[in-house]
Structure formats: C-alpha cells, structure tokens
Amino acid sequence: MCFYDQYIFACGDWKWGNFRQHCQKEYRQGETCGMKLVNGALGVDGKCKMCEKIDTKLRRKKAEEDRVARWKAEGGKYRASIEKSEAAIRALNYEIHTLETERRQRSSMVGSTR
Structure with missing residues (x-):
C-alpha cells in the first residue's frame, strides 16, 4: 500500500502519478509493495x-x-x-x-x- 499522486483530468478520467511514500509492508529500499493508494489528487485542466x-x-x-x-x-x-x-x-x-x-x-x- 504505497502512496502515489493521482491526476484527474477535466473529462473525469484519471491516471497514476509519481510515487510519494513507502508503506510499512515493504522493507527493501527502492521497492514498492504493488498496492497503490492515493497520496493526493491533482486536477489537470486538459483532456486525457x-x-x-x-x-x-x-x-x-x-x-x-x-x-x-x-x-x-x-x-x-x-x-x-x-x-x-x-x-x-x-x-x-x-x-x-x-x-x-x-x-x-x-x-x-x-x-x-x-
């Protein structure tokens, strides 16, 4: 359950953004656990x-x-x-x-x- 940014487009579609924070499950440096949680949602003016x-x-x-x-x-x-x-x-x-x-x-x- 690592944290990522989420980009939300004007059309309502979304995509994952940059990695932000490790969770407690992953102990290896530079690795992620595979589950993505939203750290913050950022609005994008354009369309997807x-x-x-x-x-x-x-x-x-x-x-x-x-x-x-x-x-x-x-x-x-x-x-x-x-x-x-x-x-x-x-x-x-x-x-x-x-x-x-x-x-x-x-x-x-x-x-x-x-």
Missing part, C-alpha cells in the same frame, strides 16, 4: 489522451463528411473520391466506437473516481 484521440478522429470524420457533401453538390464527377471518403468515414466510425468502448471499460474499473 483517450479523449484527445477521439476528438481528433471526430474532426477528421467531420472534414470527410464536409468534403463528400461538397462533391455531391457539384455533381457526380467525383464518384471514386466520394466512395473513398465514405470508406474512410466508416473506418473512423469504427475507430471512434472502439475508443469510446475502451474509455467506458476503463472508467468502470475498480478504483475509478467517477
């Missing part, structure tokens, strides 16, 4: 890496959708490009869904601050 990845993919998806809408409005001369962009949109939807599922699973784990 997972949320940043999701936001990036959502922006890419929006750009592709705008591009497809523009090409469709101009007529049917960009058919191959439209198909390629629609395939990219489907791939981005799958990646976004995977990341959101992973984020939900992480937030439901034991030790979550939500």
